[in-house]
Amino acid sequence: MKNILVARDLRKTYGENEAVKGVSFEIKAGEIFSLLGPNGAGKTTTISMLSGLIAPTAGDADIAGHSIVRDSLRVRERIGVVPQEIALYDDLTARENLTFWGQMYGLSGGRLKTRIAAVLEQIGLSDRANERIKTYSGGMKRRVNIGVGLLHEPQLLFMDEPTVGIDPQSRRAILDTVKALNTQGMAVLYTTHYMEEAAELSDRVGIIDHGKMIALGTQRELAQQIGGRETLSLHIGDDQNSQALAEVVRGLPGVDQASAMDHTVSVIVASAAEALAPVVGAASANGFRIRGVEVTEPDLESVFLHLTGRALRD
Amino acid sequence: MPKSLLIALKDLTLAFRDVGGLLLMLLAPFALTVGIGLVTGRFSGDSSTGLSQIPVVLVNNDDGDLGRVLVETFASADLADLLEPKTVTDEAAARAAIDADEAAAAVIVPAGFSTAIFEAVADAPSIELVLNPERPVSAGVVQSIVESLLSRIEVGRVSGQVAVEQLLQTGRITPDQAEAIGREFGEQQAGTAGSAITIRRVDVSGRAAEAFDVLTIIAPGFALMFLMFTVTNAGRTIIQERLNGTLPRLLAAPIGAGEVLGGKLLGIFLIGVAQVAILILANGALFGVDWGEPVAVIALVLASAAGAAGWGALLAALAQSPAQISGLGSALMLIFGILGGSLGNQIALPDMLLPVAWLTPNYWGIQGFAALGTGASLAEIAPDLGALLAMAAALFGVAIVAFRRRGLV
Ligand SMILES: Nc1ncnc2c1ncn2[C@@H]1O[C@H](COP(=O)(O)OP(=O)(O)OP(=O)(O)O)[C@@H](O)[C@H]1O
Numbered sequence: 199m200k201n202i203l204v205a206r207d208l209r210k211t212y213g214e215n216e217a218v219k220g221v222s223f224e225i226k227a228g229e230i231f232s233l234l235g236p237n238g239a240g241k242t243t244t245i246s247m248l249s250g251l252i253a254p255t256a257g258d259a260d261i262a263g264h265s266i267v268r269d270s271l272r273v274r275e276r277i278g279v280v281p282q283e284i285a286l287y288d289d290l291t292a293r294e295n296l297t298f299w300g301q302m303y304g305l306s307g308g309r310l311k312t313r314i315a316a317v318l319e320q321i322g323l324s325d326r327a328n329e330r331i332k333t334y335s336g337g338m339k340r341r342v343n344i345g346v347g348l349l350h351e352p353q354l355l356f357m358d359e360p361t362v363g364i365d366p367q368s369r370r371a372i373l374d375t376v377k378a379l380n381t382q383g384m385a386v387l388y389t390t391h392y393m394e395e396a397a398e399l400s401d402r403v404g405i406i407d408h409g410k411m412i413a414l415g416t417q418r419e420l421a422q423q424i425g426g427r428e429t430l431s432l433h434i435g436d437d438q439n440s441q442a443l444a445e446v447v448r449g450l451p452g453v454d455q456a457s458a459m460d461h462t463v464s465v466i467v468a469s470a471a472e473a474l475a476p477v478v479g480a481a482s483a484n485g486f487r488i489r490g491v492e493v494t495e496p497d498l499e500s501v502f503l504h505l506t507g508r509a510l511r512d
Numbered sequence: 513m514p515k516s517l518l519i520a521l522k523d524l525t526l527a528f529r530d531v532g533g534l535l536l537m538l539l540a541p542f543a544l545t546v547g548i549g550l551v552t553g554r555f556s557g558d559s560s561t562g563l564s565q566i567p568v569v570l571v572n573n574d575d576g577d578l579g580r581v582l583v584e585t586f587a588s589a590d591l592a593d594l595l596e597p598k599t600v601t602d603e604a605a606a607r608a609a610i611d612a613d614e615a616a617a618a619v620i621v622p623a624g625f626s627t628a629i630f631e632a633v634a635d636a637p638s639i640e641l642v643l644n645p646e647r648p649v650s651a652g653v654v655q656s657i658v659e660s661l662l663s664r665i666e667v668g669r670v671s672g673q674v675a676v677e678q679l680l681q682t683g684r685i686t687p688d689q690a691e692a693i694g695r696e697f698g699e700q701q702a703g704t705a706g707s708a709i710t711i712r713r714v715d716v717s718g719r720a721a722e723a724f725d726v727l728t729i730i731a732p733g734f735a736l737m738f739l740m741f742t743v744t745n746a747g748r749t750i751i752q753e754r755l756n757g758t759l760p761r762l763l764a765a766p767i768g769a770g771e772v773l774g775g776k777l778l779g780i781f782l783i784g785v786a787q788v789a790i791l792i793l794a795n796g797a798l799f800g801v802d803w804g805e806p807v808a809v810i811a812l813v814l815a816s817a818a819g820a821a822g823w824g825a826l827l828a829a830l831a832q833s834p835a836q837i838s839g840l841g842s843a844l845m846l847i848f849g850i851l852g853g854s855l856g857n858q859i860a861l862p863d864m865l866l867p868v869a870w871l872t873p874n875y876w877g878i879q880g881f882a883a884l885g886t887g888a889s890l891a892e893i894a895p896d897l898g899a900l901l902a903m904a905a906a907l908f909g910v911a912i913v914a915f916r917r918r919g920l921v
């Protein structure tokens with residue numbers, strides 16, 4: 199299938215800080231591509247370069263056949279952007295916001311009206327369209343924020359962590375919207391630090407950390423990278439120090455990586471059957487009370503853990 | 513519609529939805545105008561109920577044509593509703609009538625006035641206009657009648673022909689008079705240049721007796737003072753939009769950065785225009801302030817808003833945060849208000865500070881509005897307009913360079 203986006207060795211340096219250190223990837227027409235990475239990984243910086251907001255220090259990307267460096271205006275006409283932070287005018291209504299942003303994307307007259315009606319339908323806000331944004335809940339604002347990016351029916355939509363800080367219901371609605379858009383043929387670049395979102399949505403996933411793409415492929419391909427390993431999740435009591443337990447477990451034979459999050463320690467092991475006894479034994483010997491153990495197939499979280507030794511959210 | 517204009521109109525809409533901002537943009541200057549108007553007695557006496565039967569005392573010591581024309585003009589049928597002229601022979605009686613508030617103004621034509629004018633003597637005596645400070649509006653009307661009459665004669669004298677048609681059209685003189693005056697002027701034409709006709713205004717109480725309508729100074733004064741709030745507040749939105757992500761979002765849309773900046777700067781200007789225009793119209797509608805020639809008033813509103821918007825743009829280009837621009841804006845509003853004359857006639861402003869006053873839109877704007885209020889034409893306020901436009905061009909220029917240099921847009 200044709201590529202809608204080809205990024206080649208994108209770099210961005212802020213003074214001493216190299217925020218993005220040479221990122222390359224492709225997005226095929228009509229696919230959902232997730233950029234998965236922890237805070238500060240360089241997701242927003244990458245999207246900002248691709249959407250023409252900041253110039254890359256080095257490297258380039260072609261979007262729909264146009265260079266983001268040399269032909270930024272053409273690129274911007276063809277992409278939709280949903281910024282991480284809600285970027286709307288609080289004192290305008292949803293309809294007025296959509297009208298203004300539609301005009302900024304060159305829409306007018308009947309087509310603008312039709313598109314606004316369609317987008318309002320899509321984000322489920324047709325009945326509240328004439329209320330000012332400032333009276334909206336966080337989830338409703340997020341939906342309008344997304345709607346703005348859809349008005350001109352772009353071939354490629356950039357969505358930067360669109361579900362951060364909202365209730366589960368709105369989150370569900372947004373994920374469903376993304377899938378619906380994709381069914382209609384829109385390619386989506388979706389950034390997140392929620393492994394489950396990337397897992398649910400994506401055709402392909404790029405895992406980014408410290409400005410570098412550390413893994414790239416379909417979910418199946420990524421799982422294979424950790425070579426048939428399994429994950430043991432150890433659940434411990436509230437009064438127990440999960441970091442300390444991860445420390446204890448890490449050195450054991452057969453253990454690849456271990457990381458702590460809340461009251462769970464995730465341990466990547468070559469074989470769950472062989473590692474279970476020594477891991478639980480070492481925990482008990484060091485005074486930890488294990489409340490439960492789960493064995494799971496490798497997922498994106500374990501891929502990240504395997505590659506970095508850290509949890510996605512730590 | 514160009515995208516910059518759409519951005520500017522969006523900012524205009526937002527400005528008028530900000531209730532707190534509106535209080536300062538419109539309510540504060542309006543309330544202060546009304547307050548000061550009350551203190552100066554603008555709303556008592558003769559001004560608010562429409563003008564009619566203005567008592568005028570005329571003293572004609574001239575034995576030539578000009579004195580006669582002036583007296584006849586005041587007594588003409590056209591002006592019968594407006595004026596109630598009374599001719600006396602005694603100057604002292606005329607002055608007494610003013611002091612006793614029996615007349616709004618006294619017009620004293622000195623002996624030998626016509627001869628002096630026709631013969632273009634060097635120190636021609638002036639017509640003396642004694643205005644009653646208690647009735648500034650009525651006195652202003654009398655003054656403007658005398659001025660317009662004299663300026664018509666002056667035009668004729670200098671050019672060698674009386675503005676016969678004008679005088680006739682307005683019924684100021686009869687055809688016979690016109691002919692006589694025209695002949696005499698024609699004879700005296702050679703060797704005269706410059707204005708020989710002057711009016712000497714007499715300040716009766718020590719207050720500004722030449723004030724036409726105090727509101728033509730007070731209302732623009734406060735409007736222009738709070739215009740500084742408006743433009744800095746509008747400039748602040750540039751920084752605010754950068755922080756809340758709408759400016760980056762605009763820059764990620766298919767628009768040139770220059771268009772975005774242009775739209776934001778145009779927005780500052782439009783909001784300023786709207787504010788001043790509303791205040792001017794409101795004062796006109798509610799208090800019957802006569803602002804003067806409409807085209808000139810519009811030009812002055814636009815130029816004032818442009819000059820002030822330049823300051824708003826500059827602050828936005830230099831400030832680091834919304835809070836900083838608010839602080840600087842308030843300071844500038846007060847400083848410009850004091851130096852520029854918004855808070856009174858540049859109260860004892862030392863000469864040294866006058867050039868600083870020239871940097872304020874308030875100074876030129878107030879001067880322009882005051883001139884228009886006393887009948888000045890577009891051409892006559894050209895220097896004020898020029899100063900305001902030059903200010904706008906310079907400030908916008910510096911602001912744009914600063915925006916670019918800081919990479920803000
Ligand atoms: N304008 C800037 N100036 C300096 N450093 C920056 C700037 N923008 C981002 N950075 C740095 O670049 C790195 C990557 O930031 P970026 O915002 O791209 O991460 P992210 O993956 O989007 O993180 P998050 O999940 O928190 O949104 C961080 O170290 C950040 O501090």
Ligand SMILES: [Mg+2]
Pocket residue numbers: 241242243282358359
């Ligand atoms: Mg980010």
